[in-house]
Amino acid sequence: MRLLIKNIAHIYSANTAEKFGSILDKENAQIIIEDGLIKDIQNNSENINSNDYDRIVDARSGVVLPGFVDAHTHPVFWHTREDEFIMRIQGKSYEEIAEAGGGIRNSVRKFRQADYDSIKLVTKSRIARFAEYGTTTIEAKSGYGLSLVDEMRSLQIINEINAEQPIEMVPTFLGAHEIPDEYRNQREAYLDLLINEMIPAVKEKELAKYCDVFCEQGVFTVDESRRILKAANAYGLKSRIHADELSSFGGAELAGEIKAVSADHLVKISEQGIRALAENNVIPILLPGTTFFLGKNDYAPARKLIQAGCEIALATDFNPGSSATQNMQLIWTISAIKLGLLPQEILWATTIIPARSLGLAERIGSIEPGKQADLIILDIPNLNYLPYFYGMNHVSKTLKKGEIIYERA
Ligand code: NIG
Ligand code: FE
DSSP states (O other): OEEEEEEEEEEEEEOTTSOTTOEEEEEEEEEEEETTEEEEEEETTSOOOGGGOSEEEEEEEEEEEEOEEEOOBOOOOSSOOHHHHHHHHTTOOHHHHHHTTOTHHHHHHHHHHSOHHHHHHHHHHHHHHHHHTTEEEEEEEOOSOOSHHHHHHHHHHHHHHHHHSSSEEEEEEEEETOOOGGGTTOHHHHHHHIIIIIHHHHHHTTOOSEEEEEESTTSBOHHHHHHHHHHHHHTTOEEEEEESSSSOOSHHHHHHHTTOSEEEEOTTOOHHHHHHHHHTTOEEEEOHHHHHHTTOSOOOOHHHHHHTTOOOEEOOOBBTTTBOOOOHHHHHHHHHHHHOOOHHHHHHHHTHHHHHHTTOTTTSSSOOTTSBOOEEEESOSSTTHHHHSTTSOOEEEEEETTEEEEEOO
């Protein structure tokens, strides 16, 4: 199978031979794809014999980027929470709603009542929409089940959908998303369930690659998070952590201590936390869409993290409570305006760095010969235009492993 994408005004990609933010900009180009891999990148003027190709795609003087890699999503949920969104608009905070029994626990109650096939169907239709907005790989967390059977159902759904459609999904076990209703007065019993039953079951069925914990005031303490993540480590699950989102809580310091793969959110990260991440090669995954959607004014210190030597990633945090979007292009705009990041930096942070955080950077995340042809074609004249002309979907085609998986009508 040979495919040619011709008439590209600019190909932009992280240039992995260079440092964070330094990109390749190839003008007037064409890309040859063979058997799902990038075979060659040429000048548009190079002569081609159309008989050599099974398909020729005209980029119409648009831009080609690597498909986005969204390394923090919670896509397996049942009902949505627009009612809580309205409560927030009227002045209640996310924390107040959670303390009153709403929030994650609200989602958990509804998830447990829904049948497997219905949850799977609605989740699968959500996953298809990632392609529409240019995302070709996601990390997907469980975390709305919070019982042995319901967490297994959630991970099983992720694994099944991963096998049935083109978007790659990397599963993360997030049984430590919250303490469910029936364990509110017996935290230790829930930790016991997580450590001695759920984690071994996840491992036995090979349902996840990572383990995550919501380490936060009112959710899991630093000590509890350490116990859970170390137990998961012993079963071969590497760590990701929801850290320092709502308060400066020590999550980033813990991420450094246990050499987590990523520490996510980090709105309230301390100076010590920043050093801990930089010194231990923990990837900060910033989620500015969540800060925006929660109506807060403090954003994660992206520039400080970069200056400390960290290579950052950006993700949607797609979930029904604190960030109801799957659109990475919107994250580009919020990151530019609220984190002060330049398009070249955002390109790294939405492609190669999140790919690295998922252990996939050898195969995806940049446009180089030999890499998987996960590409998007956008109707824009240049890279700066992407965050600038905002709230729009600029993607005209999405390719996964060299196959067109989304095409604008
Ligand atoms: O990343 N922080 C914890 N989990 C999600 C919120 C989930 C929810 O509200 O349903 C987050 O923001
Ligand atoms: Fe999250």
